[in-house]
Amino acid sequence: MIEIIILTHGSLANGFENTIKLFVNTPHIKTFTLNPYDDLNAFRDSIETAIFNSHTKDILVLVDLFGGTPFNTVVKLCNEKNHLNKNIEILSGVNLPMVLEAALNMEDKSLEEVKNIALDSGKNGIRDFYAEFNQKEGI
Numbered sequence: 001m002i003e004i005i006i007l008t009h010g011s012l013a014n015g016f017e018n019t020i021k022l023f024v025n026t027p028h029i030k031t032f033t034l035n036p037y038d039d040l041n042a043f044r045d046s047i048e049t050a051i052f053n054s055h056t057k058d059i060l061v062l063v064d065l066f067g068g069t070p071f072n073t074v075v076k077l078c079n080e081k082n083h084l085n086k087n088i089e090i091l092s093g094v095n096l097p098m099v100l101e102a103a104l105n106m107e108d109k110s111l112e113e114v115k116n117i118a119l120d121s122g123k124n125g126i127r128d129f130y131a132e133f134n135q136k137e138g139i
Contacts, residue, residue, distance in 0.1 A: 002058040002106045002114055004029045005050060006094060007070035011035075016099045024103045028056075034070050044073050051077075051086055058087045058111035060102060060118065066092035089115045097125030 006013040006029065013031035020029060030050050034043050051059060063071040071092055078088055089111055091098070101121035105114050 001028065001056050002060055002109075002111050003054050003056050004099070004102055004106060005047070005059060005061045005074075006031045006063075006099065007034070007047065007061065007074060008032075008064040008094065009034050009068060009070065012064060012094075016094070016096065019096060020099055020103050023100060026103060026106065028106060029103060032070070034073075040069070040073070043070075044077060047074055048077055048081070051088070054086065057085075059089075060106075060111060060114055061088060061090045062094040062099060062102070062118065063090065063092045064094055068092075087111055091115065091118060091122070093122060095122050095125055098122030 006016055008016075008031075011033055013033050017029060017031045020026075032043065032046055032050070034040075061074050063074065065071060071090070074090060078090070098118045098121050102114050102118040105117050109117070
């Protein structure tokens with residue numbers, strides 16, 4: 001069993017959480033959003049508390065933008081706190097296929113397996129319909 005933490009700018013993380021509930025009901029997904037004028041120290045403290053209080057050692061963190069404030073916050077936190085005695089993997093570029101596949105596999109797969117599933121699903125979830133359609137039609 002792993003835990004998933006989603007960090008995003010704006011309310012995107014909440015949207016992922018609400019959508020995932022249509023497919024799987026798990027209390028092991030936590031979301032944190034960063035909005036304009038939010039206190040960055042409070043944001044950081046919330047993430048640290050969630051990681052520290054997690055009931056599992058294995059945590060997959062999904063963030064929206066590589067190098068954005070949510071990403072930089074969790075990376076800095078993990079480096080400063082030596083991962084808070086947890087096994088933590090961080091992926092950026094979060095999208096719905098990534099979150100859904102991670103959520104569907106978090107109960108019975110290892111952190112490394114779920115990370116790879118999420119990464120593959122995230123990449124494969126980006127498709128060009130017309131390019132694929134025209135290729136199949138021979139156009």
